[in-house]
Each structure stands twice: as C-alpha cells, then as structure tokens.
Amino acid sequence: MATDFRNETRNRRHEVTESVQKQYELLPYPDRDPERELESLRYVNLDQLAAINHKCFRGQLDLSKPRRVLVAGGGTGDSTVFLAEQLRHFPAEVVHVDLSERAMNIARRRIEKRGLTDKVTWRQGSLLDLAPGNAGFFDYINCVGVLHHLDDPSAGLAALNSVLKPDGAMGLMVYGRYGRTAIYQMQRLLTLAGLQGATPSPELFAEFRRFLNKLPATNWQQHGKTIMTFIKEADDSELYDLFFHTCDQAYSVTELVKLLNTSGLHLLDFTNESRFFYQSRHIFRDSPWWSEISNKPVAEQQEMAEIYWGCVIKHAFWAAREPDRQVNTTQLNLTPGWSELSRMVNVRNSIVAHQAPVWSIDFQIRGGIKVTVNVDMSPVVRAFCELIDDQLSTGEIIQQIKQSASLCAGLAESDITPMIQKAVRSLTDHDLLFLRHPDTVSIRS
Known part of the structure; x- marks a missing residue:
C-alpha cells in the first residue's frame, strides 16, 4: 500500500508539473518584451536588497563578500533582472530556475540587454529537484507565485529550505484565500463548464472577455472590481494564469504560518504594500473585544484583519529559519x-x-x-x-x-x-x- 501511495504521489506530481510547464511554454508569464527592457527597471518590492538586509539579516548582509541568490520559478525574469541589476557591482551570482524554456529565454534576453550575462546562471527544471548536491546553498531565495501551483507546496518549500544557508532568508509570495474569493468562484464555473485548463487560443480569450463584461452586478467578480482593477487590462497570459490554471492553492495567514512552521521556517514580515491589512489593532483597538483579541496568537490576529479587509489577494513576505531577524532600530551604531x-x-x-x-x-x-x-x-x-x-x-x-x-x-x-x-x-x-x-x-x- 505504501508503494502504491508513493507511486500515486509521483504520478500526480508529474502530471501537475507537465501541465504547468505546458501552460508557461504556450503563455510565458508575465508577458515581457526584451526589446523594451532598457526603457525602465521593474521594481520588485520583495527583492529590494536594502529591505532584505533590514528585515532578514539584522542589517548585517555584507555584499562585499561573495553571495548567491536563487530565483525559483523565475518565469520571464522580473525578479532575476531586478536582483542582478542591484548586484551588478558586487561579487554575487543569481541562479534562475524555471520549467519553461520559452519563459527562461525571454528572461535571458532581458539580462543580455542589460549587460548582466556574467551575473546569472540558468537552469531549466523544477524547483522540486533542487538539492545541495546539485545546486549548492543560497543566501537569499526568491520564490514568487510558484508554491501555490505545486501539487504539494510543502514539498516545494522543503526543497527550497534544503538549499538555504542556515542564516539565509526567503522572499515568498502565495495566493490569499479570502481576497481571491471571486477568482475561485469563476474557476469553479469554468471547471463545471469543462474549460479549466483549456488550450489557450485567441478565440478562448475573446469569448472569456465577452463573458466577463456581461456578468451581472450580483456576481462576485463584479464585487471584486475595486481590489482587482488589473483584470480589466490583463493580457492573455495574466487572464489564463488567474482563471484557467489547473493547479491553484490559496492560504489564509494561519494556514500560511502553519505551512512555514512545518518546514522549519518563520514568517518575518509582510511587504509594505499590504502590511497594513494584517494589523488587527487598527480594527479593534477602540473595541471592548481588543483586550481579548490582543492576547490571541499573532497569526490569528492577522487572519482576522485579512478577513475584515477582504482584499489580500497575495501574501508577499520574508521568511527564515529563526524569528526576529529584523534590525533593532534603537541601535545608534547602525x-x-x-x-x-x-x-x-x-x-x-x-x-x-x-x-x-x-x-x-x-x-x-x-x-x-x-x-x-x-x-x-x-x-x-x-x-x-x-x-x-x-x-x-x-x-x-x-x-x-x-x-x-x-x-x-x-x-x-x-x-x-x-x-x-x-x-x-x-x-x-x-x-x-x-x-x-x-x-x-x-x-x-
């Protein structure tokens, strides 16, 4: 029986990996044009090195020493480009891993346009196959929008943790359960219609856009317009990734913390653009309930705030093996x-x-x-x-x-x-x- 279960798990992993790889070969994500690369540098909040140093290394990350950075599931290269550009004048290596050859080629061309080819090493494959023996160890690991597309996100997180240096840190993003309510209802509709995982085509996207435009005011997708304003302007790859993806798992804060703790990791902090939405004191500090709520576990307080606002569609955060890695702001020598x-x-x-x-x-x-x-x-x-x-x-x-x-x-x-x-x-x-x-x-x- 144990052998049958292991075989079933391996088969399921292979099916999901194959399906995800096929999607991103057809629709590299996000949609980027290397010929326009030098028009601007795309800012990635999670990967700002000064923030990483402050939030994850107590301000002690010394870039004058050789450093290694992993971008796991780097897609068309936003994080790889942003990190490599910041590390241009430092002795550092960025390793870009992705399933999709087509997406990785776009990222490679973007790096070439910037004259950063000596900074980046390319590896096509699954992050699930990462191990110290074939990848070495990393000071910082970026994994954005990837774990929630795995059949077993905990296995992916364990693989990443296996190649993280003991004092290293991760910048991660996974989907939020409550803020994506409208998306999951639409995914369910598409599943019932037999369209989940449908082959991408101009006809599919044209018809889906027509369908979205005629939704009644009572539909949750219409309710969510104020927090998902990007859907109206979404390109084909964005629409497919949102609604047609065959493997998509979301987390509440409590579920997220449990996932991290199971892998021996601690949540350090959320990024600035959504940090406010996890702070329950803004909601309850004038309430007679606050005295009791303030004594609850931090993750539960944060989930209450997440539910209250209802607009956290992505959890973007830093994590490490030990808690309390932030700078002590009272230190005068910093x-x-x-x-x-x-x-x-x-x-x-x-x-x-x-x-x-x-x-x-x-x-x-x-x-x-x-x-x-x-x-x-x-x-x-x-x-x-x-x-x-x-x-x-x-x-x-x-x-x-x-x-x-x-x-x-x-x-x-x-x-x-x-x-x-x-x-x-x-x-x-x-x-x-x-x-x-x-x-x-x-x-x-």
Whole structure:
C-alpha cells in the first residue's frame, strides 16, 4: 500500500508539473518584451536588497563578500533582472530556475540587454529537484507565485529550505484565500463548464472577455472590481494564469504560518504594500473585544484583519529559519539610508522643507484605502533627515546635531536621542528608511 501511495504521489506530481510547464511554454508569464527592457527597471518590492538586509539579516548582509541568490520559478525574469541589476557591482551570482524554456529565454534576453550575462546562471527544471548536491546553498531565495501551483507546496518549500544557508532568508509570495474569493468562484464555473485548463487560443480569450463584461452586478467578480482593477487590462497570459490554471492553492495567514512552521521556517514580515491589512489593532483597538483579541496568537490576529479587509489577494513576505531577524532600530551604531520608495516620492526633501509640527504622507493602497505616515517634527528631526547619507551612523548624526546650539535650543540633551529614534521607527515601519550595520558595504555604493 505504501508503494502504491508513493507511486500515486509521483504520478500526480508529474502530471501537475507537465501541465504547468505546458501552460508557461504556450503563455510565458508575465508577458515581457526584451526589446523594451532598457526603457525602465521593474521594481520588485520583495527583492529590494536594502529591505532584505533590514528585515532578514539584522542589517548585517555584507555584499562585499561573495553571495548567491536563487530565483525559483523565475518565469520571464522580473525578479532575476531586478536582483542582478542591484548586484551588478558586487561579487554575487543569481541562479534562475524555471520549467519553461520559452519563459527562461525571454528572461535571458532581458539580462543580455542589460549587460548582466556574467551575473546569472540558468537552469531549466523544477524547483522540486533542487538539492545541495546539485545546486549548492543560497543566501537569499526568491520564490514568487510558484508554491501555490505545486501539487504539494510543502514539498516545494522543503526543497527550497534544503538549499538555504542556515542564516539565509526567503522572499515568498502565495495566493490569499479570502481576497481571491471571486477568482475561485469563476474557476469553479469554468471547471463545471469543462474549460479549466483549456488550450489557450485567441478565440478562448475573446469569448472569456465577452463573458466577463456581461456578468451581472450580483456576481462576485463584479464585487471584486475595486481590489482587482488589473483584470480589466490583463493580457492573455495574466487572464489564463488567474482563471484557467489547473493547479491553484490559496492560504489564509494561519494556514500560511502553519505551512512555514512545518518546514522549519518563520514568517518575518509582510511587504509594505499590504502590511497594513494584517494589523488587527487598527480594527479593534477602540473595541471592548481588543483586550481579548490582543492576547490571541499573532497569526490569528492577522487572519482576522485579512478577513475584515477582504482584499489580500497575495501574501508577499520574508521568511527564515529563526524569528526576529529584523534590525533593532534603537541601535545608534547602525547606518540609515533612504529606501527606493522614499526616493520615488522625495521624502527627504519634503521633510527638510516641512515646518509644521507633524510631517505626513499618504499612500493609496489596494481598494483605494489610504494609509497615512506621520512623523513628529522638530528642528532636530528635520536636521537628522537632512544629514542621512547612507554613510553616517545614527549616533554620528546625533553627535553632529548636539554640537549645534540653535538646533538644540530649549531641549535637554537626554531628549534628543529619543526624538530621533521615534522618527526612525515611524520611517522604518513604513519602509521609507532602512538601516544597515556599519561593517557592511552600502547597497547603493
């Protein structure tokens, strides 16, 4: 009986792998044109090295030493390109693994366009076949949108964990159970209609788009328009991946944490674009229920928030073998540096020019929801933000500020450091600022 079960498992794995490989040979995902590669660099929040260092390595990831990065299920190359570009001037190797030869060739051409061929090693095959003997070990593993397409995601996670260095970290993305309710109802409809896994064709996509456009207002797909605005503009590969995929598993936060813990991993943090949707204190802090809810396991609190908002369609997060890998923001020997997000919205200059008691910035996130970041302002905090250069430590900047009588007028010396630490915490909580250890090289150097 045990042999029969193992054979059945192997056969099922082979069927799913073959089906997924066929899909991505026909429709490489996501749809990318290598000829337009140099028009812009696609930003991947999960793979920003400064964020990875801050969230997963306590700020101690030293890129002056040889590093290895794995992109497992790299598709047409968004993460591979973004990581390789950041590692251009460092002694690092990026290994790109994917089932689809056609998708991998697109990724390869994108890398060639950028002159990064010496940075990337290519390997066609399943991530399930990764092992220390054939792949070695990696400091960071990216696996986005892949595990949930496996027959047994835990086997995929175990394979990745087997090639992760003991102090390494992973950036992962799996589908969210509640936010994708409308998608799973539509998948069920297509299954009943005998269309799940149908051969892609222009006729199939044209008819499916017509079908979506005539759905009644009562259909869940219509209810979900505010959180899945991308569907209207989705290309063929995106539509097929969303609705016609033959293997698609989703997770609540509690289920996700259980999956990770079973593999000996801990969830470190979610990425900034969805972090707010897991914070139950925003929902219940004014409720008499909060005293009881706040004592529940963190994953259960996060799942309550996930259900409340109903718009988490993807869980994007970092994980590692040990918990609490984030930087301690109170350490004065760490070096602050502005994030790419801060540079995009010009946070530094905005703060330096701000004269009111509180500096604020609003971010529109999924579903049109607004998140506001507030920083209590003072001449000291303003000067601190102006002096951040990714070279001076927090303590060194504070010492410079303390030497200015005009900046510190009316303040006790003991008040200055706490004021700055509070501002640092506000900025790092929203990924506007990252910290690194002074013995590491600046990622932007």
